[in-house]
Amino acid sequence: MKFDSQSAFPYPVLRPDNNDYVGEDFSILYEVSTTNELVIINANFNLTCNAILDQIDNGYAIYGLLVTSNETFEQQFFESEVAVSEFKISSQLLRGRISIEPYIVVKKGIENFESTSINSEFGNGRFSFGSGEILAQGTPSSFSISRDYFKPLQSIVKINLKEELPKGEWSIKLEQDHIIVDVSQHIHNTYIRAKNSKSGQNIMLNSIWFSVIVHAVDVLKKSTDIYGGYIWADVITGKINNLGIDLDSQDSYKIVTTLLNNPLLRLGDIF
Template identity: 25%
Template sequence: MKISRLARFPHPVLEEFTNDYVKGEFEIGIEIAESMKTGALRVHYNFRLTEETLSKHLAEKKAKACLFITCLETYYNRLHQIDSSNGELEVDQGLLSGNVNLLPLIIAAEEGIILSSDKLHEDFHNLKFHLGNGEILAIGNEFQINVGREKLAPIESIFDMAINNDVPPGQYRVNLDEERITILAEKETYTSIYNMRYTAPGKPILLNSVYLPAVMEVLTVLQQDVGSYQDKRWYKVFEAKCAQENVDLANPDLLKDSQKLLKSPFNRVVTLMQELS
């Protein structure tokens, strides 16, 4: 089953982007709770439908409300029936990972349902539509979430270091072609950075002087060419972090988004100065 916003139906569908109905709304508010122990996903939802004819069909069990959940990474593609009120559903561990889409739907639950309403567009006045079981009656706004433990990993964990004497002293380069993002520096600079990583004062300094520019570089490269790196181990964590922080990889705000991904690293410097004063 695949539903596109570009799809057109031979009958009226209540949806934000069509004018099939002149009055009436269908929307679902969603909150996600993810168990980091089991990986199970719990979806809390708040149901709202203001179109009278569709509400009547739901009450009479001629229609049903559903959440269509899809995950390309695990090939999960399933329609979950939900209550036409507030409630929750749970998806077992391991079934979802990475980007997950949730699309609210109202669909016909039996053959021969008759769709007719005075709230339909004038083009549909005096018409009655005889619909089959499974026909879509309403489409809500789609939600996209990111599922998995990757987003909990510290972003520094996807970085590594290596010596490269072609890099000028006091500078560094970023290599994205390995399984971890590799910071390259000549031997003395490498040693200085390496030693600073394991000292309390050194960590906030490195976050701002090395990791912040490195993350900006990663965002710049991915904006231009994301496809070359999707099979790298670091990419999955980085993508999950971006999804969690609402960072658009296709159009990032380099400085602002890099600070979001590193949790406002300058605050670490301020805290350090306060501790030393």
């Protein structure tokens, strides 16, 4: 299947920017969440045409969702008998830009189909459809799956040496896909030494990493719409949603403590 609103069919197909059906609509709303094992798409199909809805209700047609990952060459077609559905795909199969295309497809042969919404250009006759034929297509859309979704949360933070900064100073920049932390030469030297040992990594986790991610969560609480398009924001909100945490109901430091799996406990073997 490939979406094309101008493709010619020998029968009416409900599509955007196409007048086969007059005054009707077929679309989809969806949310995507990720775990280490799964990409989960919660879909809500919206169909206004009662004649097609009747075919679904009577078992002659189904909602369909075509999911395609060009980076991994994976393509799966999911079917549902109901308008609100959840679809799960192995996280190993999807990377990069993922396209989704909603359809309504004939499940078993339909005879004598008619609808008052069908354009009069098709005449007054009734239509027959074979299994697998398309009754409706929605507008394609897409989302991104970054490799950072499946890495430790620290992977969304990049340490950047800023030699002109005074000895103990550092700053955070959020206006890009990864959080950039500009640090002085002294802090950078400490970071380089610390990252080469487990104890050093745990100390950094409880200092700079914790502080940076708390700041990021604080910002998301206030400005999700502004930063929502960046990978770091998608990764943090995805992990928060996967843990069933309400972003607005907990303090940021408590949320980050959960996200980092109680990082203070890692200091027990050091002191």
